[in-house]
Amino acid sequence: MPELPEVEIVRQSLLKNIKGKKINKVLVRNRNLRFKLETSFEKKLKNKFILNIKRFSKYLIIELANKSFCIVHLGMSGTIHILKNKRGNLPTNTSFYNSPNLPKNHNHVEFFFKNMKLVYNDPRRFGYFQFLNNSNSLKKKFKNFGPEPFDKKFNPNYLVNYFKKKDKNIKNFLLDQNFVSGIGNIYASEILYLSKINPSLSAKYLKKNQCINIVINSRKILKNAIKKGGSTIRDFKNTRGDQGNFQKEFKVYGRDKQNCKRFSCSGKINKITQSNRSTFLCEMCQK
DNA sequence: AAGAGGCCCTGATAGC
DNA sequence: TGCTATCAGGGCCTCT
CATH class of the missing domain: 1.10.8.50 (Helicase, Ruva Protein; domain 3)
Incomplete structure (x- = not known):
């Protein structure tokens, strides 16, 4: 589904909902995404604070408090849902990915926050998560990418x-x-x-x-x-x-x-x- | 070495 | 109704 604009909409929604929050727990139901999710993934994210959510191209970049990063790519069919605990307290007007009626299947990854959780759903599993230790790894990840259309380099x-x-x-x-x-x-x-x-x-x-x-x-x-x-x-x-x-x-x-x-x-x-x-x-x- | 095509995977839909 | 075939917004890998 997602090209740059759709990923940007998701980013804006995440910014509103999870920026500054602490990840209390990560639950992985299925590691077999586009790339197999490393077994230490949960441990690396647990108890980390989310400093910011950025985006490059079709990638979400979750910036964690210890200068590490979590990359998310939605592939063709990935969606992110934010669910709040209290009845009637669901996010409104944030993005079409916010779903009060969470799909039954393919909820592969969940991030738990206080009173809230984020669910990654992806039927085709072309999307993936990737943990990166530092900003060098992040740079390396995108070093071969061309400029975004908004970049003045794209002239x-x-x-x-x-x-x-x-x-x-x-x-x-x-x-x-x-x-x-x-x-x-x-x-x-x-x-x-x-x-x-x-x-x-x-x-x-x-x-x-x-x-x-x-x-x-x-x-x-x-x-x-x-x-x-x-x-x-x-x-x-x-x-x-x-x-x-x-x-x-x-x-x-x-x-x-x-x-x-x-x-x-x-x-x-x-x-x-x-x-x-x-x-x-x-x-x-x-x- | 650039570029085309196969392939990863599930689900929705069309056609029989 | 139920089968099969085709197609879907991405991108990595292989082959030529």
């Missing part, structure tokens, strides 16, 4: 230079976390639509002004998605947690065979496959 010149002699289509570049961090399959399609660029175009052919558009539109779309509370694709019928609202604003994603939303464009939206992942584009305005 038109960076794109132009990066694309030189590279024979890869622009859609796959937007998904390439070494090039740019935080964009996933949904927003990649949306960014290229807004930029009127064909996703199959080899990046080396992109003109400077197209690179400018990609930079501007990446920021615009991600910012707007954060503002709207992220995107919720699968519906949360069984929960009363908030959902995101940005999916209502998708211009191409999931709109196969429908009309282009651009005023004065009579094109239809096509679904194509690139590197085994679906891409949506308008046949007319993304020629």
